[in-house]
Amino acid sequence: MHAMDKPKVTAVIPCYNVSQACVDVIARCRVHAGRVIAIDDGSNDDTLEWIKTTGCEVIALPENQGKGVALRYGFEAAIAEDCDYVVTLDSDGQHLPEEIDNLVSAAVETGSDVVVGSRRVSEMPPQRQVGNLLTRWTFRLQTGKKLRDTQTGYRLFTPNALRKIMPGLSWGRYETEMAMLFNADHMGLKMTTATISTVYIGDNKLTSFRNLPDSMRIFFVVLRYAAAGISSAILEFALFSAMVWLFHFHYVPALLISRAVALVNHYLVSRFFAFRVRKKIHRDEMFRYAVVAGINLAVSFAFLHIMIEWMGLNVILSKVISQTVLFWVTFFLLKQYTFKVSLRAQAAREAIRR
Numbered sequence: 309m310h311a312m313d314k315p316k317v318t319a320v321i322p323c324y325n326v327s328q329a330c331v332d333v334i335a336r337c338r339v340h341a342g343r344v345i346a347i348d349d350g351s352n353d354d355t356l357e358w359i360k361t362t363g364c365e366v367i368a369l370p371e372n373q374g375k376g377v378a379l380r381y382g383f384e385a386a387i388a389e390d391c392d393y394v395v396t397l398d399s400d401g402q403h404l405p406e407e408i409d410n411l412v413s414a415a416v417e418t419g420s421d422v423v424v425g426s427r428r429v430s431e432m433p434p435q436r437q438v439g440n441l442l443t444r445w446t447f448r449l450q451t452g453k454k455l456r457d458t459q460t461g462y463r464l465f466t467p468n469a470l471r472k473i474m475p476g477l478s479w480g481r482y483e484t485e486m487a488m489l490f491n492a493d494h495m496g497l498k499m500t501t502a503t504i505s506t507v508y509i510g511d512n513k514l515t516s517f518r519n520l521p522d523s524m525r526i527f528f529v530v531l532r533y534a535a536a537g538i539s540s541a542i543l544e545f546a547l548f549s550a551m552v553w554l555f556h557f558h559y560v561p562a563l564l565i566s567r568a569v570a571l572v573n574h575y576l577v578s579r580f581f582a583f584r585v586r587k588k589i590h591r592d593e594m595f596r597y598a599v600v601a602g603i604n605l606a607v608s609f610a611f612l613h614i615m616i617e618w619m620g621l622n623v624i625l626s627k628v629i630s631q632t633v634l635f636w637v638t639f640f641l642l643k644q645y646t647f648k649v650s651l652r653a654q655a656a657r658e659a660i661r662r
Contacts, residue, residue, distance in 0.1 A: 376484025425462030
């Protein structure tokens with residue numbers, strides 16, 4: 309895209325039981341996007357009939373499969389043809405189509421691969437504020453990225469970003485949108501935000517978002533990315549404590565033994581569950597993990613030695629402090645060093661197959 313060219317924008321709009329409300333949204337989108345794709349996610353009302361009256365591209369799913377699945381079909385259709393940006397927004401009127409230009413401007417000005425529309429959290433209903441705050445801070449702690457609104461469906465992607473993000477996703481309901489943010493971060497994509505309006509029409513009655521079950525789905529996506537570190541930390545701490553307290557091991561052999569067991573658990577859970585690397589294990593990846601593990605062990609030992617021998621702190625307290633600090637350091641190193649190459653190679657192969 310040249311500097312003076314108007315960006316080619318494709319709007320992807322998942323629809324489910326919104327009836328006539330989608331018509332106005334689609335019509336306004338066509339002013340700001342050269343191509344509009346509406347996906348009917350197996351609505352059991354007259355939504356599909358209303359979509360067809362708009363003249364936009366229609367993808368009709370035979371049964372309701374969830375917003376994530378609807379987005380997948382929309383993304384695949386969008387990137388099959390030439391465009392500069394793909395924008396997703398809801399069909400119930402919560403997202404103002406006129407603000408597509410805000411997201412595009414943010415992408416052009418910052419060179420970002422992903423732009424997340426950010427609502428004003430203070431203007432949301434209380435139950436939505438709590439859920440957004442929880443996922444926003446957890447996402448920030450694990451990635452270092454500050455996104456003001458992690459639950460918004462108003463987003464912009466470059467086609468190349470989607471090709472990197474989509475492989476490996478579990479396409480489901482609203483939790484898919486959270487997983488996409490984590491995948492974008494794992495792939496090293498540049499993300500930014502653009503302010504959008506906070507709109508709730510008629511107490512948000514048209515939304516298919518179910519507060520408790522769908523919030524829990526989103527939260528479980530967040531937990532999946534912390535599971536490897538948490539399970540390994542608990543396993544190591546339990547073994548370390550048992551050897552020191554029950555069997556009176558010196559803290560050095562206790563640390564080495566408990567860390568060896570925890571590392572095996574950490575590697576397997578990180579690889580197959582948290583980062584979902586499905587390719588075969590190769591020596592270069594194991595070497596990168598060994599480097600991270602060695603750094604972790606050396607720093608952990610140094611922390612314990614300083615706190616126990618120099619500062620005179622309790623052994624167990626020292627272990628808690630050092631493990632808390634190293635939890636986040638190790639996560640960052642695994643994401644940016646150990647599995648990053650494997651994930652990108654996996655994404656490239658799956659993109660070719662697609």
